[in-house]
Structure formats: C-alpha cells, structure tokens
Amino acid sequence: MAVAAIAVIGVGVVAPVVVPTESQAQSRRTVPPTARYVSSSGQGFILDTSGSRPLMRLERSTEVWVLRPTPAPRGDIIYRNDNGDQVLRVTPDGAVTLYTTATPQGSPASRVGEAQGLASAAMTGAQLVDYFMRQSYRASQAMGRLIVIDVDIQPGSEQVAADTVSAASDAIVRMARSSNLRAQVERVRRVVVSDQGRPGVSLVQGTLRIVIDADAGIAGRPSSARIVRVVGGDALNR
Numbered sequence: 001m002a003v004a005a006i007a008v009i010g011v012g013v014v015a016p017v018v019v020p021t022e023s024q025a026q027s028r029r030t031v032p033p034t035a036r037y038v039s040s041s042g043q044g045f046i047l048d049t050s051g052s053r054p055l056m057r058l059e060r061s062t063e064v065w066v067l068r069p070t071p072a073p074r075g076d077i078i079y080r081n082d083n084g085d086q087v088l089r090v091t092p093d094g095a096v097t098l099y100t101t102a103t104p105q106g107s108p109a110s111r112v113g114e115a116q117g118l119a120s121a122a123m124t125g126a127q128l129v130d131y132f133m134r135q136s137y138r139a140s141q142a143m144g145r146l147i148v149i150d151v152d153i154q155p156g157s158e159q160v161a162a163d164t165v166s167a168a169s170d171a172i173v174r175m176a177r178s179s180n181l182r183a184q185v186e187r188v189r190r191v192v193v194s195d196q197g198r199p200g201v202s203l204v205q206g207t208l209r210i211v212i213d214a215d216a217g218i219a220g221r222p223s224s225a226r227i228v229r230v231v232g233g234d235a236l237n238r
Helices: 020-030 125-143 158-176 214-220 222-238
Strands: 004-007 033-040 042-049 055-058 068-073 078-079 086-090 097-100 105-115 148-153 190-194 200-203 207-211
Touching: 020 207, 033 097, 105 222, 125 148, 125 158, 158 190, 158 207, 158 222, 200 222, 207 222
Parallel strands: 004 148, 148 190, 190 207
Antiparallel strands: 033 042, 033 105, 042 055, 068 078, 078 086, 086 097, 097 105, 200 207
16 A cells, blocks of 8 residues: 655744634533533534634544534534534533434433543654555545555644544545445545645545645644535535
C-alpha cells in the first residue's frame, strides 16, 4: 500500500480568536464538562465542553466532531457540525437529544457516567506514517482499489493532519457503502492534506484536496460530513 507522507517547513496560518458565546456559557452550566451518554436508540457518545470548542465523538467511531452552539427557542442550545447539521439539542435543565442519520427526528439521551476529554494525544513521526498507511488501507478496502494519501505539512501540523486523514477516510468509507453516493466517490483517486493556502475542501481531477488551518487545532479541519457534501454534490439532493 503506497502512502506518501511529506513534511514541508513553511509559514502557518494565524487562527482567529475564539470568544465563548452566551449560549456556550449557558450550555456549560447545564451539561457536565465531559461525560458519556447513551441515546434511547442505543447510540453512545462522549460530549466534551471543557475547551473553547465543544467536541463530540460517537462510540465505535474515531472521528471527533467540533460543534457550534447556537441559541434556540425556550432557552435550548442546538449544537451543529461544520456542515450545518444539527447534532445535539440541550435544554436549560440539561436534557440532551441526539440527532443522527439513523434518528433524524432525534433520540433522547441520558448521561451514564464520566469520560476522558477528547483532545488528541500527540504522535511520533513513525506513528504518524503508520497511521496514514492504515487510513489509506481502510479507504482502499472500502473502494476495492488503491486510495493514495499524501500529506504536505509543516512541523506542528501533524496532529490536525492526522485528524483530517481520519475524517477523509471516514467520508470515503461511508460513501462507498451508500447506493446513491458510490458513483460520486468513485471519482476520488488521491487524498492530499496540506496546511498551505486557504482552508477548504475541493475535488479536482480525482484529487481530493483538503487545506487545513493547523493553528486552529481540531476546528481547523473539515468533518467527514463536510467532505461528503463536497464529494457527493448534487447526488445528496436526489
């Protein structure tokens, strides 16, 4: 399995200052900083509101979602991902509802215990190369052909790049299993992750290019949902 992982020294992008909003402050008063929940549909997840950005990870998934809290009627807080999808709803008294593709109308969730924070641990250079190769293998297995992953980053961007590669692999695997999105993801032959240029996601001539803002941390990379939106295009509206 061929994977190219290249470290390039360059100039980073300065991240904007994140100021907690009133809705974030309210949500932190009603939701424990980090806890594990289980919805009525059986889906478990961890919600981490201890940092400047709320984070969430579904159980049996490696992807950590960066959420954006916004106020809703009756004092509720709605958490959305970077694709604009509603993921959670929290009431003033702390009641939590989870929204997924399997339960788009919402599934009430109960807190079942404490959990560790979702900040990623740093990896060594050798661990990163091995991780990139495993993600390439995972995407390639889903497609039945080689998906090459190239990483062109400067020192200090490694962890965000690793999170990005994981999100890209998640998106490819999900689309490969979808009857209406399989044809769209067939166009992807190569994934390139870079920290040079304007952050964004594009698919041009078989290359899925993802530019990250490493200085923004995990919030500086796209979620798998956003990648699916770019690759899937009009097929998502059929």
